[in-house]
Amino acid sequence: MAKVNTNYAIDLSIPISHPLVNPAILNQTGDQTEIWFANHSDVSDEFRSWLDSLGLVITYPPLIFYTPKGKQCGIHIDGHSPDADRAVMNWCVQGAGSMMHWYKLKEGEQPFETTDTQAGTPYIQYHPNQVNHLYSHVVKWPTIVQTGIPHNIHNNVWEPRWLISCDISRKENPEAGLTIAESLEIFKSWIA
């Protein structure tokens, strides 16, 4: 298998069975994509304790992205700036055959829309003709992914997909998040 390009994705093998107390909160069945925040109380003790042992905290409650089968989201950046470095820990539930893609913004291109998600998080959107494809990867259990550059998800037609997205910070700077380079250093013992 080709080596993972860790500029975009870092597959981890960590001693955590589930980041959520109750996976049954992933119960959406509609045919539209949905994005919402879980609660801090939905984070499992085992995950919280493991992060604590590494000097880490969850920046805000997990964001849940529901993608029905056969659906995709548009090309976007999660954040306020067009070329950031924000690594988050994503856990993919179902979504067999789904794929995350990353893109490089073409010179001089501006977003066609800057908005918020249903969860109120910043969301900058681009058209496919404004970007060049860089890399693709299957998000696993879990995978650290770069969300500060344009990216999107294509789900396949077989089953819905739930994505549990955990933004993580160091305790001493609990709102800063992590960069890809910081994540590689912090999680070096667990890279799959």
Ligand SMILES: [Fe+2]
């Ligand atoms: Fe995203």
